[in-house]
Amino acid sequence: MLIPTLKSLGEQARRRARALLLPPVMLPKHILVIPSLFFGTAFSSPAQETTSEVVNLDPYTVYGRAEALVGTAVTASQGEVGSTELATRPMLRRGEMLEVIPGLVVTQHSGGGKANQYFLRGFNLDHGTDFALSADGVPINMRTHAHGQGYADVNFIIPELVEGVSFNKGPFFAGVGDFSAAGASDVHFFTRLPRNFVALSAGEDDYRRLVAGITAAGGSGTVTVAGEASTYDGPFLLSGDFRRYNGFLRYRVETERSALTFTALGYDAKWNSTDQIPLRAVLEGSLSRFGTVDPTDGGTSSRYGVTFAGTWKETDSETRVDLYATRYRLDLFSNFTYFLDDPANGDQFEQADTRSIIGGSIVREWHGGTDTRAARTTLGLQVRSDFVDEVALNKTAARQYLSTVRNDRVREHSVGLFASYETQLTERIRAIAGARGDYFNFDVDSALAANSGTEDDFILSPKLSLMYRAGKNIELYASAGTGFHSNDARGTTIAIDPVTGEPAERVDPLVRSRGAELGLRLDAAKGFVSTVSLFTIEVDSELLFVGDAGSTEASGATRRVGVEFANFLQPKPWLGIDVDIAFTRGRFRDAGPEGDHIPGSIDTVVSAGVVLGRGEGFFGSLRARYFGPRDLNEDASVKGESSLLCNARLGYRHHNWEISIDVLNLFDRQDNDIEYFYDSRLPGELAEGVSDIHFHPVEPRTIRASLTMRF
Numbered sequence: 001m002l003i004p005t006l007k008s009l010g011e012q013a014r015r016r017a018r019a020l021l022l023p024p025v026m027l028p029k030h031i032l033v034i035p036s037l038f039f040g041t042a043f044s045s046p047a048q049e050t051t052s053e054v055v056n057l058d059p060y061t062v063y064g065r066a067e068a069l070v071g072t073a074v075t076a077s078q079g080e081v082g083s084t085e086l087a088t089r090p091m092l093r094r095g096e097m098l099e100v101i102p103g104l105v106v107t108q109h110s111g112g113g114k115a116n117q118y119f120l121r122g123f124n125l126d127h128g129t130d131f132a133l134s135a136d137g138v139p140i141n142m143r144t145h146a147h148g149q150g151y152a153d154v155n156f157i158i159p160e161l162v163e164g165v166s167f168n169k170g171p172f173f174a175g176v177g178d179f180s181a182a183g184a185s186d187v188h189f190f191t192r193l194p195r196n197f198v199a200l201s202a203g204e205d206d207y208r209r210l211v212a213g214i215t216a217a218g219g220s221g222t223v224t225v226a227g228e229a230s231t232y233d234g235p236f237l238l239s240g241d242f243r244r245y246n247g248f249l250r251y252r253v254e255t256e257r258s259a260l261t262f263t264a265l266g267y268d269a270k271w272n273s274t275d276q277i278p279l280r281a282v283l284e285g286s287l288s289r290f291g292t293v294d295p296t297d298g299g300t301s302s303r304y305g306v307t308f309a310g311t312w313k314e315t316d317s318e319t320r321v322d323l324y325a326t327r328y329r330l331d332l333f334s335n336f337t338y339f340l341d342d343p344a345n346g347d348q349f350e351q352a353d354t355r356s357i358i359g360g361s362i363v364r365e366w367h368g369g370t371d372t373r374a375a376r377t378t379l380g381l382q383v384r385s386d387f388v389d390e391v392a393l394n395k396t397a398a399r400q401y402l403s404t405v406r407n408d409r410v411r412e413h414s415v416g417l418f419a420s421y422e423t424q425l426t427e428r429i430r431a432i433a434g435a436r437g438d439y440f441n442f443d444v445d446s447a448l449a450a451n452s453g454t455e456d457d458f459i460l461s462p463k464l465s466l467m468y469r470a471g472k473n474i475e476l477y478a479s480a481g482t483g484f485h486s487n488d489a490r491g492t493t494i495a496i497d498p499v500t501g502e503p504a505e506r507v508d509p510l511v512r513s514r515g516a517e518l519g520l521r522l523d524a525a526k527g528f529v530s531t532v533s534l535f536t537i538e539v540d541s542e543l544l545f546v547g548d549a550g551s552t553e554a555s556g557a558t559r560r561v562g563v564e565f566a567n568f569l570q571p572k573p574w575l576g577i578d579v580d581i582a583f584t585r586g587r588f589r590d591a592g593p594e595g596d597h598i599p600g601s602i603d604t605v606v607s608a609g610v611v612l613g614r615g616e617g618f619f620g621s622l623r624a625r626y627f628g629p630r631d632l633n634e635d636a637s638v639k640g641e642s643s644l645l646c647n648a649r650l651g652y653r654h655h656n657w658e659i660s661i662d663v664l665n666l667f668d669r670q671d672n673d674i675e676y677f678y679d680s681r682l683p684g685e686l687a688e689g690v691s692d693i694h695f696h697p698v699e700p701r702t703i704r705a706s707l708t709m710r711f
Contacts, residue, residue: 068523070475074432074465076519076531077102077169077183077564083162083190088576088611088621090647090662092699094155098133101167101185102566103582103605105627107673109696110334111273112232112242113301115153117674119627121169121537122560122584123182124600128152130485130513130539132176132184136263137361138307138324139384141179144410144442144489146353146391147332150179154187156267156303158228158246160197160211163190169564170515170535171483172463174418174434175363175380180483181513181539190215191252191261192222195710203662203704206233213248221253221260235699236274236290241298244269261309266302273297275334276694278680289670289697293682294348296398299332316367323360329353333399340681340689345397349405352392359384375423378434382416391490393498404447406498410489411443420463430467435460440509442489453493457509459484477519484510507541514538527570536561538589558598560586576611588634595635599677604628613653619660620650632677632693640675645698651706658708668701 069079081100091097095106095116105119118125125131129150133140135157145151168176169183176184193215201209213226226248234240247266252259274292281287305326312319335348361382369375388410395402420434439458446452463481470476491507519533542555562584569577586601606626613619624646632638646667651660672695681689 068473068521068529070473070521070523071469073475073477073521074467075168075170075172075477075479075517075533076521077517077533077535078167079531079566080164080166082164085576086159086162086165088649089609089623090621090649090664091159092647092664092702094157094159097157097159097162098154098165098185099607099625100165102580102607103169103564105602105605105625107696109674110275111271111298112234112240113155113244113269113271113299114147114273114332115151115155118152119600119602119605120182121535121562121564121582122586122598122601122603124598124602125182126150128179130179130181132179133187134184135187136189136307136309137186137322138305138326139178139357139359142328142353142355143178143386143412143486144388144391146330146351146393149488150485153301153303155244155269155301156246156265157187158211158213158226158248160199160213161189161193161224161226161248163188169533170479170481170517170537171461171513172465172479172481172515172517174378174420174436174461174463177382177416177418177436177438177461177484178414179485181485181515181537189248189250189263190224191250191259193224193226197708197710199706199708201704201706204702205235206231207702207704208232218251219253221251224248224250224252234274235702236292237288238272238274238292238295240272240274242269242271257313259309259311261307263307263309264305265307266304268302270300271298273299273334274696275336276674276676276696278338278682278690279693279695280690281682293338294335294346296348297333297335298399299330301330301332303328318365318367320363320365321360322362324358326357328355328357333396336694337678337680337689338682339685340679342395343681343687345395345402348396348398350392350394350396350399350401352390352394353388354390355386355388357384357386369423372427373424375421378418378420378422380418382414382418384414386410386412388412406451406490407447408451408490409445411441412489413441414486415439428469430469432463432465432467434463436463437461438484438510440486442492442509444489444493446490446493448496448498450495451490451493451498453495455489455492455509459510459512461512473523475521477517477521479519480516481514483513483515485513486510511542512540528568530567531565533564534562535564555588556591557589558586559589560584560601574612574614577609579606579608581606591634595633597631597634597636599632599634600630600640602627602630616653616655618650618652620648622646622648622666630675632675638677638693640693640695641672643671643673643698644669645671656710658706658710660706662704662706663701664704665698665701669698670700671698672696673698 099106107117115127123130127148128141133152140152142151165187167185171180193213196214198212209230211228215222215224228246230244232242245268249264251262275297282289307324310321330353332351337347339346341347363380366377392407393405416436416438418436422432425431437460442455444452461482465479468476487507492509494504497504515537517533517535522530537560539558541557564582566580582605584603586598588596609623611621626644629642630640632640645665648663648666649660675693675695677693679689679691
């Protein structure tokens with residue numbers, strides 16, 4: 001099969017998963033799939049038609065990463081992870097489910113309701129810039145967002161509903177546009193739950209979670225309904241008071257040649273934030289490691305959406321249509337510099353974002369070629385419009401309004417047209433050539449008239465990949481391509497810095513990235529898959545709008561060079577082992593006198609895990625994640641510390657119930673989730689402030705227990 005896009009890879013993952021979800025009577029005599037390990041999501045299907053012969057076998061786990069993808073993948077760094085592997089991972093935060101992507105680090109610098117911090121291939125992706133995240137093809141990244149360009153909050157995803165995660169790295173896939181320099185990932189939801197379930201979890205620091213899901217017949221299709229409610233105060237001296245509510249409704253109709261899916265999602269949350277704190281205050285004993293400078297930080301957020309997905313298959317072609325509409329809101333209060341700018345009231349600020357997003361895509365694929373040289377042509381159109389009713393930055397004190405830094409109304413529209421052609425050039429060589437063109441239009445209506453205006457831009461992004469089948473179980477890859485990320489619309493029309501009143505530098509609307517990669521994929525033995533990727537990524541400019549200040553800041557052009565080594569081994573049906581290693585060197589290409597190091601760029605990431613368990617009885621897992629020390633300023637004179645965290649799970653599973661215990665930060669290490677180096681001022685300090693490391697600690701060892709019932 002030829003796989004030209006990330007979405008196509010996701011479709012393949014879903015087809016594989018559905019094949020594995022057949023009831024025992026329809027499976028080969030030596031392949032069954034057990035219930036998964038995560039709070040009760042199970043890999044056994046509702047009742048279906050059966051044959052007269054019933055075969056009862058002891059089930060065992062089949063892990064998604066054991067699928068080699070030799071002969072189907074486009075690059076060595078492309079992959080897919082099924083729900084069974086996702087379910088083996090004990091997780092503190094929702095975003096950590098994305099750490100199934102080799103080399104990706106997910107952390108947090110504030111309250112539980114904010115988007116996570118992401119790190120990949122030497123990029124400090126902040127909350128999502130340069131890594132495109134989507135859920136069933138619906139973009140998660142927010143353009144022209146109050147807190148940061150590309151803001152990607154995955155708190156609306158219920159993990160038990162995730163059928164799989166597909167991913168690719170680098171700008172080599174024509175179907176991926178904005179925020180694609182480091183790569184992209186798509187989260188796929190089940191079209192129908194393997195089994196209905198109810199799960200209850202509880203743990204330290206007032207952690208409580210209730211989640212339930214059911215699939216039932218509805219008319220000529222199936223209806224899936226799920227809901228989640230969770231609370232968590234956290235270990236900090238300031239109670240996090242994190243309250244999250246999620247809802248999911250899906251209706252699916254399938255025929256032999258078509259499938260129609262209608263989905264509605266809802267998410268609402270509120271929280272208090274313990275933001276990063278100054279190291280000097282902790283060292284001198286005036287502030288606890290789990291303390292806060294401003295106890296009034298926090299926020300609220302919501303996301304509601306409806307989607308439609310349709311697939312129509314013909315003998316030699318297929319058409320896919322995706323449509324979506326989203327209503328989103330964020331109200332966030334933060335204080336990172338304390339009393340540096342306003343000694344009397346403090347430096348707290350409010351970032352408010354209210355918007356509606358509509359968009360969709362249509363993709364047409366044609367299958368052709370000869371019996372020995374298959375070919376596939378893909379043509380796609382993607383459109384998106386962000387109607388931002390308010391994107392505001394206000395000065396506040398204890399969440400009370402003081403003044404407005406800037407308040408804008410934005411209309412941002414984009415159209416992307418892409419095409420690719422994949423063919424079997426020879427018996428051993430495949431090739432895929434593609435390109436996409438993206439047009440953006442920005443319209444900013446600012447409270448400060450000088451910063452209002454319109455801007456537009458177009459960018460063309462070619463792609464080329466070659467795949468050489470060196471043997472039955474080994475494939476080599478070479479890829480090159482360009483991608484881009486859009487900049488904040490406010491930065492494209494800005495004329496006056498709203499803080500200083502001085503003239504401000506405008507950013508380029510679309511910033512080009514270039515990438516190249518050499519890779520190898522090896523399926524050395526049954527259950528053993530190994531990949532190696534050598535890559536380089538250049539970004540022309542990391543000029544970005546700084547939402548915290550309401551202005552733009554130039555950080556220059558960058559280059560990152562690295563290697564990734566990902567391995568998965570399943571020597572026994574009850575044993576799975578994975579080890580992933582990534583090294584990256586990131587530098588500014590046009591460095592100034594201050595130096596050429598990229599602040600926050602992680603150069604070493606190692607993750608590993610062991611999973612034990614059969615269909616019934618005891619099961620467990622142990623995971624470790626390490627990221628190395630990193631430069632916090634351009635001349636590398638200030639460095640952040642390394643981090644090593646281990647999580648463990650132990651449980652017992654019966655056919656209709658499961659109990660498990662998670663121990664997070666097993667060895668109770670006092671590492672940091674995030675570290676920055678900048679100026680801040682505490683009461684009594686000099687007016688110019690103090691340059692210092694500011695950090696957010698990892699949470700101490702915590703224990704959580706879960707009970708799941710299936711029916």
